[in-house]
Amino acid sequence: MNNLEQIRIHGRGGQGVVTAAELIAIAAFYDGLEAQAFPNFGVERTGAPIQAYARISKKKITTREQIYEPTVLIIQDSSLLDSGNILAGISDKTKIIINAKENRWDKLKNKKNLYFSPATEIALEMIGKNIVNTVILGAFAKYTKLVSLASLKKAIETKFKDKGEEIVAKNIKAIEKAFLK
Template identity: 40%
Template structure:
């Protein structure tokens, strides 16, 4: 989910907000990152460290739910957005707000494979309202142009827009008590949910 965090930060920047995004590699600092973080604020961000008390958690790979406590440290009004065809109440997550969207079906439709990093960002925009969908699509376009084919870039934009339309919830906010929004993204672990070069990073 490193690209997802970077895209959120870039989209926030387009709206005049301060932001940062970075991966977290765990205590061993070897191998792929285990989480990705993003902070957004109206004022300059002076910290750069692991997010232990997130306002929002985005779960692209639902298979981690049984192995990882995605709600650990979550703030009182925390939001969890999960890629799942199930209803939120079926997941049994101890968060005040839980939203689900079947991003896998959308990804298979647009990419013919399970590439979920960017797809879930449509749900993030719809649920939180922290960044607008147009800013997110601009971030995808500017990040992917020159690195991916035009067809792949447009597929990512269309997938994000479709997921945005599937989520019925209006913007629910998500900023912490200090005005900063902290987003945590557990990185996908399953091979089927892994990223494929040439479609999305």
């Protein structure tokens, strides 16, 4: 792990982008690390591109600036790759996790550290809805090892407590599947 891990998540309004960043921070905190998560709201509208950020460190995190040079980039909605510059600030070391079965983008051809997770497929199968934010975190835990699967599950239990046991159980199963895949 780097001194400061900076995770930037791209998705669309209504996909739980902000929740995903919060779950990462909660899980990292449960693992005994310092963590921070915050949203970057654009226009509050379903479908609008949204970013959220999470930071993980062994030291106290004080900065509030947005994440310009992510160490991990999570793309919840791959259609965002077709427009806009969501790859801004990435380096050869940036780990990129994409909700897709495989690479079909020319702009990713020469990129290193790519990880494809069929999150939509898993979400439809396990949760019954195209809500990929928790699913893709299973891939995040496996690929980056920045949070443990146990802490991620515990984070979901805490965060989704009010949504009921069934929702919690479904999300945890979906995360496990994405982790094992």
